[in-house]
Amino acid sequence: MYLSIFREVDVTQPDYVPVAVGSRLRETDELATPQSWIKDRPAELSAMTGSAVEQGKFLGTPGPDSGYALKLARLAIEKIILDHTEHIADVVAVISSVAIKRAALYSRAPVIHDVNFAMRLFGYLGDISSDLKGVRHSLVGGAAHDYFKVRRITEMIPVSVLELDLGVVDSGVWLGRINQ
Numbered sequence: 001m002y003l004s005i006f007r008e009v010d011v012t013q014p015d016y017v018p019v020a021v022g023s024r025l026r027e028t029d030e031l032a033t034p035q036s037w038i039k040d041r042p043a044e045l046s047a048m049t050g051s052a053v054e055q056g057k058f059l060g061t062p063g064p065d066s067g068y069a070l071k072l073a074r075l076a077i078e079k080i081i082l083d084h085t086e087h088i089a090d091v092v093a094v095i096s097s098v099a100i101k102r103a104a105l106y107s108r109a110p111v112i113h114d115v116n117f118a119m120r121l122f123g124y125l126g127d128i129s130s131d132l133k134g135v136r137h138s139l140v141g142g143a144a145h146d147y148f149k150v151r152r153i154t155e156m157i158p159v160s161v162l163e164l165d166l167g168v169v170d171s172g173v174w175l176g177r178i179n180q
Contacts, residue, residue, distance in 0.1 A: 063104025069096040089144035123171035
């Protein structure tokens, strides 16, 4: 290399100087322009078939970067107000599942507002009556160890409730419906 005052300039190397194998220039392949592509494989979801997602019991609601809801739920632990009979692992499992479902309805990754929505929906921000705490405990208790319980809880929540704004969510109304 020849070093000038302002910049480095590459200089060719004579043919008689040995070059290490890893330092040799490699030939490049010219890639052809790709042909057009359509969704024709069996595992691909298509909105053209009426529903982009196969519907059914325990199939869930797929969305991008769903695992991020677990991190957000764990970060929000300090805001959660629990009864002495409740376990934080159960709460995190349910809160993150509800946040994932809410975010997937809008075809986006979960954000902290989805986690706050789920916490308010279940009354974990302290805005819940004592009689509904019992309903919440029987509903959420043991959820961390039972995937199907988490799925059942998540599927109990109607889409119309998940579409509500964060300020409109009332845990008493939703948990009261389950109690009946």
